[in-house]
Amino acid sequence: MVDESWSPPEVLVTVDLVILTLREASLHVLLVERGVEPYLGERALPGGFLNNAGEGIAEAAARELREEADLDGAQLHLEQLGTYGKPARDPRGRVISVAYLAIAPGLPEPVAGTDAAGAGWEPVEDVLAGRLGLAFDHRQIVADGVERARGKLEHTALATAFCGATFTIAELQQVYEAVWGVELDPRNFYRKVQKVPGFIESAGDERKATKGRPARLFRAGATTVLHPPLVRPDPATEEERQ
Amino acid sequence: MVDESWSPPEVLVTVDLVILTLREASLHVLLVERGVEPYLGERALPGGFLNNAGEGIAEAAARELREEADLDGAQLHLEQLGTYGKPARDPRGRVISVAYLAIAPGLPEPVAGTDAAGAGWEPVEDVLAGRLGLAFDHRQIVADGVERARGKLEHTALATAFCGATFTIAELQQVYEAVWGVELDPRNFYRKVQKVPGFIESAGDERKATKGRPARLFRAGATTVLHPPLVRPDPATEEERQ
DNA sequence: ACAATAGTGTCTGTGAGACAATATTAG
DNA sequence: CTAATATTGTCTCACAGACACTATTGT
Known part of the structure; x- marks a missing residue:
């Protein structure tokens, strides 16, 4: 000193x-x-x-x-x-x-x-x-x-902090899309999110959207770090698509 | 206020x-x-x-x-x-x-x-x-x-900051192993590091180790963020190997 | 019936990791 | 030669992304 x-x-x-x-x-x-x-x-x-x-x-x-x-x-x-x-x-x-x-x-x-x-x-x-x-x-x-x-x-379950106590997977996807500023495939997102152990857990009942089939409800799981992580699409990969 | x-x-x-x-x-x-x-x-x-x-x-x-x-x-x-x-x-x-x-x-x-x-x-x-x-x-x-x-x-080229102006790939690997506290396969590491554009660039000549074939020398490249990233091995995956 | 959204199945290319094989040096 | 390390090649399995398909609601 x-x-x-x-x-x-x-x-x-x-x-x-x-x-x-x-x-x-x-x-x-x-x-x-x-x-x-x-x-x-x-x-x-x-x-x-x-x-x-x-x-x-x-x-x-x-x-x-x-x-x-x-x-x-x-x-x-x-x-x-x-x-x-x-x-x-x-x-x-x-x-x-x-x-x-x-x-x-x-x-x-x-x-x-x-x-x-x-x-x-x-x-x-x-x-x-x-x-x-x-x-x-x-x-x-x-x-x-x-x-x-x-x-x-x-790398973390931060996205659930944007949602309420319960949420649909589509809502969770909107969080990722809004924060990252990208569009994601709902079907791949659906499976990917559920594959991460402890990220989200089912909340039992259902809930209807304004139109279409009602979606399951989930709540945040116990895990805070995601294994494996949800990697955001590489913008460089988009250009390759030509 | x-x-x-x-x-x-x-x-x-x-x-x-x-x-x-x-x-x-x-x-x-x-x-x-x-x-x-x-x-x-x-x-x-x-x-x-x-x-x-x-x-x-x-x-x-x-x-x-x-x-x-x-x-x-x-x-x-x-x-x-x-x-x-x-x-x-x-x-x-x-x-x-x-x-x-x-x-x-x-x-x-x-x-x-x-x-x-x-x-x-x-x-x-x-x-x-x-x-x-x-x-x-x-x-x-x-x-x-x-x-x-x-x-x-x-996700970044930080590892090169641990090295001198020039270094071998084996030395770079030692950085990763020491900081992460894991062991990595030299052959896969070799290719993986070189595949990241701008991470390291050749420095031309050679340099001999105490034993074995001399290794090429490299210097830090211009890139600071790694695309794709070098992900550290998931410790959970190790257990699966049984 | 149709529109709209939720959820499932399947294919395919890429990439990571295991590991064999080859190259180049010292002693 | 052998030992040791560097560098290249190859195989395989898992997984991410594209996308067809089925399910369930409202109108």
Whole structure:
């Protein structure tokens, strides 16, 4: 370390949340409208400062999840995404942000946050394409979150976190298609998913769709890591098809 | 956020490094002996406080890499691993640590750090098994770093970062075997590695081993992501063999 | 009946792993 | 020559993807 006379600088730490969900078969992220400077009035990720008390970073993330999105961190998938500390990222001074990724099943309607002026789900595509500007470096954080989710869908049962307590295989497929941005063959997907031990388990009864034969219902299984993994189709392979 | 009258708490931020290398065909991590309280005299990861000036977190990691291990961050693989902020992890007060993972090729001998009392490479196995105790929560950080490296070997060209400028395929195989802790078939590995476009490229001449036929030399290719990936053998498949 | 979706069966090419065979060096 | 390692060749089995086909509902 360094000599005792030197005193290290103190910095402010915020926790920001990338909360993803599926709405109308496309990926959405929860954004709030900032009620204070800086970036007043602009869209930003929900988040806030780390509390004084003996609050761990993960606890702070769960607290913000509760305060700003009214979601229960204990029930949801919540994992650390990364830490962002570029010197000039916050005009207030030396602020670094620890970002967390949360996955929520489809929710009824725009969640009204307690803190933020207004909260609402926005299409991830609009954010990534820059059609919707975000405060700070939050666009980059969203991009990292989506990329993380895409990768984890392959090797973990994360996709079930987008669904409700029970779901059909077609619904599960829509999750993969929306997050990966690809189309999958329903028949191959059907067998493939069921072949992974512990991924999903039957929930007994049936459920009717608006049209066609009713589908079986399933719930998430005990397994969190998928053996074998569900690999997403290689875009390079598509080109070969000519 | 919160009302303006409330003032968020300031915390101290350290940057810690998990520097991995290969020595005698097994994975080693760089550790220093702490010269100050707390944990004086115990082993710990190299690291230090974030500087006052406009120093980004990644820059701080590169600086520590230079100061404590005399390695050039621009040449090495250096990526953020995660942020650790349990309230009681540091007796000095509210300190959170941003951990970085660095991969270094086999180096001549114990690197003498400038700051730390003593520095040396220790087998990762000793740390993970608890035979060698570490300060703070550094054992967990090492475990996370090794796990990250294992996964990245599958999908990225990270393995070449363990090697020198040129290397044989057998040496590359030793990297995979040491990090994954498995044995691989040299013949299948040989073809598999060469089939991945851009992973490795020939370096022309030859080089003799102590015994046997001399092996071709290769250098790292331009590709960083492997298509197709090198999947590590599924341990469940081994049991089937009976 | 038809449309629409759920679920099953079958074929085929590719690729991974097992392992035989050949090449090239040192001693 | 033999030992040791590098490199190439070949076989086989499993599996992913394409897609025909059957099942079960609403209208």
